[in-house]
Amino acid sequence: MSTSLPNTPQIAGSFFARDHSRHPPSYAPGYKSSVLRAPKQTLVSFDSTLSERTGPAFGHNMIGELDNDLIVNYARPGEAAIGQRILVHGQILDENARPVPNVLVEYWQANAGGRYRHKKESYLAAVDPNFGGFGRSITDENGYYWFKTVKPGAYPWPNGVNDWRPAHIHFSVFGTGFVQRLITQMYFEGDPMIDICPIVNTISDKEAIKQLIAPLDMGNTIPMDMRAYKFDIVLRGRRSTYFENRPEGN
Amino acid sequence: MVNTINYLKETPSQTAGPYVHIGMVPNFCDITGVIAEDLGKAMIGDGTKGERITITGRVLDGAGNPVNDCVVEIWQADANGIYNSPAEHRSGADENFAGWGRCPADKDGVFRFDTIKPGQVPGPNGAPMAPHVSLWIVARGINIGLLTRMYFSDEAEANAKDPILARVRPSGREHTLIGKREGDTVTFDIRLQGEEETVFLDA
Ligand SMILES: [Fe+2]
Numbered sequence: 001m002s003t004s005l006p007n008t009p010q011i012a013g014s015f016f017a018r019d020h021s022r023h024p025p026s027y028a029p030g031y032k033s034s035v036l037r038a039p040k041q042t043l044v045s046f047d048s049t050l051s052e053r054t055g056p057a058f059g060h061n062m063i064g065e066l067d068n069d070l071i072v073n074y075a076r077p078g079e080a081a082i083g084q085r086i087l088v089h090g091q092i093l094d095e096n097a098r099p100v101p102n103v104l105v106e107y108w109q110a111n112a113g114g115r116y117r118h119k120k121e122s123y124l125a126a127v128d129p130n131f132g133g134f135g136r137s138i139t140d141e142n143g144y145y146w147f148k149t150v151k152p153g154a155y156p157w158p159n160g161v162n163d164w165r166p167a168h169i170h171f172s173v174f175g176t177g178f179v180q181r182l183i184t185q186m187y188f189e190g191d192p193m194i195d196i197c198p199i200v201n202t203i204s205d206k207e208a209i210k211q212l213i214a215p216l217d218m219g220n221t222i223p224m225d226m227r228a229y230k231f232d233i234v235l236r237g238r239r240s241t242y243f244e245n246r247p248e249g250n
Numbered sequence: 251m252v253n254t255i256n257y258l259k260e261t262p263s264q265t266a267g268p269y270v271h272i273g274m275v276p277n278f279c280d281i282t283g284v285i286a287e288d289l290g291k292a293m294i295g296d297g298t299k300g301e302r303i304t305i306t307g308r309v310l311d312g313a314g315n316p317v318n319d320c321v322v323e324i325w326q327a328d329a330n331g332i333y334n335s336p337a338e339h340r341s342g343a344d345e346n347f348a349g350w351g352r353c354p355a356d357k358d359g360v361f362r363f364d365t366i367k368p369g370q371v372p373g374p375n376g377a378p379m380a381p382h383v384s385l386w387i388v389a390r391g392i393n394i395g396l397l398t399r400m401y402f403s404d405e406a407e408a409n410a411k412d413p414i415l416a417r418v419r420p421s422g423r424e425h426t427l428i429g430k431r432e433g434d435t436v437t438f439d440i441r442l443q444g445e446e447e448t449v450f451l452d453a
Pocket of ligand 1: 110165168170267
């Protein structure tokens with residue numbers, strides 16, 4: 001469709017106010033690392049300016065053929081990462097329920113045994129020589145992304161005496177405005193470790209936590225190959241600017 | 251029955267964790283061969299227009315310890331104050347300047363961006379804002395990414411008229427948003443907590 005409606009917004013609108021009640025507070029003593037890293041002063045709030053409404057864009061040509069295949073993108077030729085093969089897919093949307101196309105999604109995770117490939121990692125689970133744990137995608141015209149990986153393992157971490165992370169995948173997502181930037185974690189439906197995780201429980205709103213749990217998606221399973229999990233991510237929505245006649249900045 | 255408004259809710263944030271490098275700067279943490287170069291490492295090239303500057307500083311926690319496992323992202327306008335972004339409605343952005351960079355802190359909590367000084371960007375009602383860059387900090391222990399701005403100490407006149415700094419001024423914390431310029435280097439320490447806590451923004 002090449003028609004342009006007369007009231008199509010020309011200026012990227014400012015963002016809906018962030019609903020902080022659904023996010024973790026900066027200071028969450030159940031997660032001990034936050035104690036010295038949490039700002040204690042209130043945030044200074046203002047309606048976003050052009051500096052916040054704009055953000056970087058990345059081209060599809062930046063993405064390599066194996067960037068979204070963690071099973072082989074670090075593996076030796078002809079080999080593959082060990083673990084349960086899964087497909088993770090979903091859509092990036094905004095709070096207006098509109099797909100967000102052409103944005104960068106980065107993801108990282110532990111291997112099937114729960115060990116990260118990182119010099120600070122000391123868990124005794126084995127390193128998988130064929131697993132790096134990093135991948136990335138740019139969403140298609142409908143906001144979809146997908147990648148192949150192995151299901152990460154749960155792992156213990158020094159917080160309480162006996163705290164474990166549920167199996168999870170970290171996500172970093174760009175929107176079209178810099179203040180849509182979001183880092184979060186995806187959990188797996190049915191994992192009993194979710195309810196007892198101090199990092200999950202930095203979020204006090206139980207309904208909000210559900211938004212981080214990816215359901216098993218049998219409809220997108222690849223028969224005889226891999227199961228699928230669906231994880232949609234919602235970024236902050238923009239107010240429309242239909243009635244804004246003032247050409248900002250001119 | 252009233253009509254239904256089908257708004258969605260933003261996905262909650264979770265900490266980037268201690269292994270954020272794997273996902274955001276894999277080569278920095280020795281995951282090589284997946285991507286050629288970490289994203290956002292180089293901001294300028296020969297063709298980039300504008301005055302070359304280096305923005306550097308330390309990220310410190312509430313006890314004054316370096317936050318040596320954080321990642322800092324920067325977003326800024328080009329030398330003419332135009333953003334290289336699909337969401338920018340003004341044309342003419344410098345095609346040799348993306349305006350975005352990403353830097354993992356080193357063992358001393360130090361980040362560094364070799365970039366150009368941005369021009370003035372129009373703010374609310376079209377009045378110019380003082381030159382500034384936006385910064386976003388994520389790390390283990392940071393539950394939701396922290397947004398701040400850095401302004402320039404050599405722009406006192408423009409800073410005095412800036413609408414965002416005006417909002418901060420009554421708190422007496424304006425100085426935490428001013429990078430100190432000496433020669434081509436602008437130093438900007440970010441204190442997550444404590445007496446000189448940096449002003450963080452919600453916009
Ligand atoms: Fe993790």
